[in-house]
Amino acid sequence: MQPNIIKSSMYNGLIIGILFSINFLLSISKITPLILISYALMGFILIATYRTTIRFRDKECSGEINFGKAFSYIILTYFFAALISSVVKYVYFQFINPEYLPKLLNESLKAVEMLHLPFESTPYDQMEKMMKPATFSLQYIWMNVLLGTFIGLIMAPFIKKEKSIFEK
Secondary structure, X not given: OOOOHHHHHHHHHHHHHHHHHHHHHHHOOOOHHHHHHHHHXXXXXXXXXXXXXXXXXXXXXXXXXXXXXXXXXXXXXXXXXXXXXXXXXXXXXXXXXXXXXXXXXXHHHHHHHHOXXXXXXXXXXXXXXXXXXXXXXXXXXXXXXXXXXXXXXXXXXXXXXXXXXXXX
């Protein structure tokens, strides 16, 4: 049986992407219990990543998977999850709460002023460009893929399972 890594990672990426989106919506609130739930959801995302990769190994790969395939499966899953969650973030920043990013920029500038750091207009212009909904949402794609890379490097050795030397 030839595993379909793209199809499986797209499906599980949808699930992880929904979890990323829920985590984002919980974490932007200023309500402490919701923020604590978002921390618990991060742990659940890690467990879900492990379980979906194990399921991929057992169902799609006939119980065998090497490090490279497990690693690439996790990265692909996080890539598709990042696409889903970036769309949710874009909709939130553009339509639901368009004042969120300008407020975030102002809070960042106040923090720089409180530290009495020298600040020129060029970095401000760059920060202002980065605080556009599309740019900010696209940054999350690469951050989530980088996160998936680190998680994949840690999880893949535990997930890999190769054919025993005693099996034919």
